[in-house]
Amino acid sequence: MTSDDRVGAVFESHAARLFAYARRYGPPELAEDLVSEAFVVAVRRQHDFPDDAGEAYAWLVGTVRKIAANQRRRDASYDRYWREAVRTYWCADTSDSPETIFAERDACLSALAHLSESDRDLLLLVAWDGLTPEQAGAALGISRRTLAVRLHRARQRLTLHLVPVPVAGARHRIGVTP
Template identity: 40%
Template sequence: MSSGTDYEDRFRRVYASNFQPLLAYALRRAMQPEDAADVVAETFLVAWRRCHELPADAEVRLWLYGVARRVLANHHRTGVRRERLGERLRQRMWDIVAADPGSEVPERLAVQAALARLGEFDREVLTLTIWEGLEPRDVAAVLRVSPAVVRTRLSRARARLRDLIGDDLAPPGHVLDILTAPAPREGQ
């Protein structure tokens, strides 16, 4: 049975005599020099952990090449997964950028200007309904009026806003259509 010192000495010899050939092997197969350095480091880490299993000196380099080959395959798979993940992330970022509300700045400015021209009560009824997503009965509770008053004022506020904005600014399905659509009936 060998002592820990014997394993350390053997590992040092294996490392010293195989580092350069193993690095050359990895450099020829890795995409980047940094990847080759990682492969060699990981290969020698495996060799250190399995030092008691290292084959005879004449076969140790072949064993290290086998380990390096598996490490390279793992790096390749990891790189492919990383690339796929990166592509998904880039697509999601593009989707967010493409949906940037800043592209609707002129429309937003027109809506803000039109909202400013509405009376305070009508503006509050409209924004509580559209932006906060409240039902007319909920808006009525917030403003302490009846739901019938809210529905009437909401309908008038939408019509007035549509007149102030103009039909030519908003294509069909645009947020302005939602703002100025007829008021929903209670329970719909």
């Protein structure tokens, strides 16, 4: 039996169990990706792939676990980096008090954190990075019309999460006014 046949046989006998294990880390789409990626690793690292089917399953479980952990670290890093960038480069109106500036910034950070990554990226491209809708559409590979619809919906969702800033005179500068 070739190495590819071995991996294929393990896939046939253990993919459903591995998928059930991978569901612990997220929705079905993520679990499917984790299982697929684990088998890609198995094919690439056939010299490390155990001959025994039971050991091979355990090896795949460990691989899924590592892939999921790496994904969580990437997600956490992304979340930390966008927050850090907005916090660091927040443009403040110099006539506002420091309390107003911090309250406004933190309210926007909190609202942005409730959005999906795609909504947040879209809003930040337009409101933060200053891209025109045409430029943002080109950067994302979508038409201006599609971008306009997504941007409108993202702004609506952002508005739902904006909490009024308790400091008098504070305004939100992320493309939405409460």
